[in-house]
Amino acid sequence: MASIITGLTTAQIAALTTAEIAGLTTEDIAAFTTTQIGALTTAQIPVITTANIAEFSASQIAAFKAGQLPAFTTGQIEALTTTQAAALTSAQIINLTTAQFAAFETADIAALATAAVANLTNAQLVAITTEQAGALTAAQVAALGASKIINLQTDDFASLSTTAIVGLTTAQAAVLTAAQVAAMTTAQIQALETADVAKLSTAAIGALSTAQIVALSTGQAAALTSTQLAKLTTAQVAALEAADFGALSTAAIPSLTTAQIAALSTTQLAELSADQAAKLTSAQVAKLTTAQLAALDTEAIAGLSTAVVPTLTTAQVAALSVAQIDALTTAQVSKLTTAQIVALTTEQVAALDVDRIAALTTSQVAALQTQDVAALTVAQIAALTSAQVGALVSSQLAALSTE
Numbered sequence: 001m002a003s004i005i006t007g008l009t010t011a012q013i014a015a016l017t018t019a020e021i022a023g024l025t026t027e028d029i030a031a032f033t034t035t036q037i038g039a040l041t042t043a044q045i046p047v048i049t050t051a052n053i054a055e056f057s058a059s060q061i062a063a064f065k066a067g068q069l070p071a072f073t074t075g076q077i078e079a080l081t082t083t084q085a086a087a088l089t090s091a092q093i094i095n096l097t098t099a100q101f102a103a104f105e106t107a108d109i110a111a112l113a114t115a116a117v118a119n120l121t122n123a124q125l126v127a128i129t130t131e132q133a134g135a136l137t138a139a140q141v142a143a144l145g146a147s148k149i150i151n152l153q154t155d156d157f158a159s160l161s162t163t164a165i166v167g168l169t170t171a172q173a174a175v176l177t178a179a180q181v182a183a184m185t186t187a188q189i190q191a192l193e194t195a196d197v198a199k200l201s202t203a204a205i206g207a208l209s210t211a212q213i214v215a216l217s218t219g220q221a222a223a224l225t226s227t228q229l230a231k232l233t234t235a236q237v238a239a240l241e242a243a244d245f246g247a248l249s250t251a252a253i254p255s256l257t258t259a260q261i262a263a264l265s266t267t268q269l270a271e272l273s274a275d276q277a278a279k280l281t282s283a284q285v286a287k288l289t290t291a292q293l294a295a296l297d298t299e300a301i302a303g304l305s306t307a308v309v310p311t312l313t314t315a316q317v318a319a320l321s322v323a324q325i326d327a328l329t330t331a332q333v334s335k336l337t338t339a340q341i342v343a344l345t346t347e348q349v350a351a352l353d354v355d356r357i358a359a360l361t362t363s364q365v366a367a368l369q370t371q372d373v374a375a376l377t378v379a380q381i382a383a384l385t386s387a388q389v390g391a392l393v394s395s396q397l398a399a400l401s402t403e
């Protein structure tokens with residue numbers, strides 16, 4: 001049997017009573033043309049049953065005029081299928097009230113077209129529920145752009161799935177507020193792309209909790225910029241996993257403040273690479289305690305620049321292990337000050353191989369303690385050049401003769 005809707009003009013559609021609209025069958029709903037849909041009044045739309053709302057096709061839903069959308073009840077919005085939600089246009093979506101938008105099922109939120117999501121109003125974003133936020137896809141999150149992502153409330157942002165977090169663009173990462181970043185779960189932090197980490201503002205970086213710092217991957221730690229690293233508190237720096245500290249870029253190492261250097265644990269410093277050690281400044285090295293310096297492995301010791309080596313205190317030099325002394329390059333050895341040479345223990349001097357002994361300047365040789373000279377091996381003595389031998393003072397020569 002033909003529907004009563006078939007053949008009705010737009011004027012006739014608009015003239016139907018609310019009782020007649022409420023009594024429409026599913027066959028009547030199917031009979032609506034897109035033109036007739038547009039003729040429905042804001043008084044008629046609210047009385048369409050939720051069962052009938054769900055019967056509209058995607059093309060029929062898309063035919064509703066933007067101005068008709070505010071007439072939908074929250075119950076009708078809730079009744080929409082995912083197919084219908086996907087058919088909603090940007091113009092329709094932005095005309096929904098915040099109450100209507102909050103009525104969307106989470107599955108419907110995930111079905112919304114990215115173009116429609118991109119046009120959500122700031123008020124709608126503020127009104128989004130945590131459950132709805134959790135349903136946003138990566139493509140939808142990216143569609144929000146930098147100007148709108150900041151309108152997500154902290155609890156909503158913290159509800160985004162890790163997949164959605166991956167969808168963040170670097171432009172969006174750059175504008176995330178400190179509150180939003182502080183609200184992120186550790187799983188979300190780990191989901192951040194390294195390029196996004198590098199774009200976080202210093203305020204956002206400073207808002208990271210120690211738990212979030214611990215959650216950083218080595219790749220993310222390596223992405224931290226000099227500016228970001230310098231803004232970390234001593235507590236945050238101390239919270240870096242040892243492997244993450246070892247992953248910091250060489251370019252970022254010089255930005256560590258002396259206070260941050262002082263806060264480093266021996267476990268962290270044990271991960272310092274030779275390339276990283278080469279970037280340490282004299283001011284930074286000066287802040288290292290003897291225990292911290294002792295934690296550096298031999299490769300890191302060998303990596304210290306020749307400009308830094310002469311600035312080591314005598315206490316720091318004396319605290320170096322035999323293995324660390326043995327790791328010093330000939331270039332480093334030649335830069336030791338006479339005061340540092342005096343501070344060397346007999347065991348440390350004994351650790352210098354023939355190449356390092358040969359690298360000593362005449363001033364350095366003259367600064368060797370007599371007991372150290374007396375302990376030189378035959379091989380070490382043989383490595384001394386005539387100039388070095390000529391620099392030995394009488395007490396040193398006497399120490400040699402006793403050998």
